[in-house]
Amino acid sequence: MGGLCKECEQPYTDDNWCRSCNAKRFQQDFKNWTSGNPNIDKLIQESQINAKNGYEKLEWVEYDKFENIEYITKGGFGTIYKSRWKEGYIKYWYYRLNQWFRRGNTSVALKSLNNSKDITLEFLNEIKLHLKMNNSSSMIKLYGITKDSKTSNFVMVMQYAEDGNFRQVLNRDFKSFSFVDKLTALHEISSGLRDIHREGLTHQDFHIGNILTSSTAFCRITDLGLNADPSKRPTAQNLNFRCIEWFLESKNMRRGIREICKQFKEADEFNKNQPSFTKSDNNKLIYTTHPQAIYTSRLLNFNNLPEPKNEEYSESLKIDFTKLNIK
Structure with missing residues (x-):
């Protein structure tokens, strides 16, 4: 984390990140964007002003910045899509070019929130909690917020886990899941829960479907209860x-x-x-x-019946019915 900011010569608050200088840059850009919702604007702006590193800030991303949007599944809170964010999220300020250095060409998950045109303050507080966990290496990252141009629903822009949830991984690859893999999974899951509890929080919807996996993120926890209606909890x-x-x-x-x-x-x-x-x-x-039953019978000729195909077992099944002692 060491080093001094090339602009104000104050210590970096994180690798290549100067909190005070970046806060000014973000503030200068506030006039160039809006979500259309003052509460969301305020949430994003506050995160950018207070960010001590690249993960503690959110971005407002115009919906047309996303390419190849593909449907994945539906959840209790909305619909999940996969997409490609060509620019990618901001990593740090690039002094030589005097512009933000972005991750570039990033696969992201877009979580469209049901009936979120008039988003509630309580829901915004939950997004704040998710943002609060962005520093944890065992949590799925929240990059920013956008709005679906067709439905006008707000959409969370999040880290994409290409291997799906942990249940899918176990169903698909359980035989190849080694003892070391199991220990690694337990370590990362417990680390994520530890980080949540250290912040004084609890995961309100923790289950195997909310543990996501990918080649770069073996086990990452997501959805801190966002798929539940706060008013109905x-x-x-x-x-x-x-x-x-x-x-x-x-x-x-x-x-x-x-x-x-x-x-x-x-x-x-x-x-x-x-x-x-x-x-x-x-x-x-x-x-x-x-004693009151009436029995009738007649003789049948079975002399010409063919031998059964499984005749090697027939001897044990033969019974001489003429010798039965029927009372």
Whole structure:
């Protein structure tokens, strides 16, 4: 991180990043863009003014900057697309050319947010929390915000993980998933959760589908509860009551399981005492018939029947029905 800014000669706040000088550059550009929403404008501007490195800022990106937009899937919060951002995100200020040096030709995930034309302050606060985690190497990066020109929904511009979520990886490559791979995955996942908790936060929707993978990011955590409607989330009291309900239901379930096991045991004992047939001392089969049943029969000639294809087993299946002792 060392070194002095070539412009103000103050120490860099990160590699090739001067907070004060870059803040001035961003401020000079505020007049050249707008999201159309003052709250989003303010969020982006504050991130740029306060950024101590390239990951702590957001950018407003015009939608026509994205190429080859492809549908991926739908989530509870909206629709996810893959795209290519030809310019890429800002990395640092390039003094020789007096312009921003950008990542260039970057694959990104575009998360279009349902009904986000009138985005709420609560949702903006959640984006702030996501931005707060951008410094973690175990989290999916949030680069900026754009707006779908067709739907007018706001879209989050995020790091793209080409291998999909961790569930897909395990389903696809579990046999080749070595012990070292498992340890690496556990380390990176736990590191991400550690970073979240160090910020005094909790992941509000943590599951295997929110762990993404790629060649450059083996396991990265994403979606800090953004796919849930904040107005419909349970309160702590709701969760407490629900846990009590689950506990009582589990006790009732255990009683039900014990009752079912008891019934199976009784059925087994009953079946042991009710055999369907027995054998006499001379190994003749003894069949018990109903006393009120009427039986009729006629002789059939089977002398010319062909031998069965599996005749090697036929000897064990032959029974002389004339010798049956039918009572």
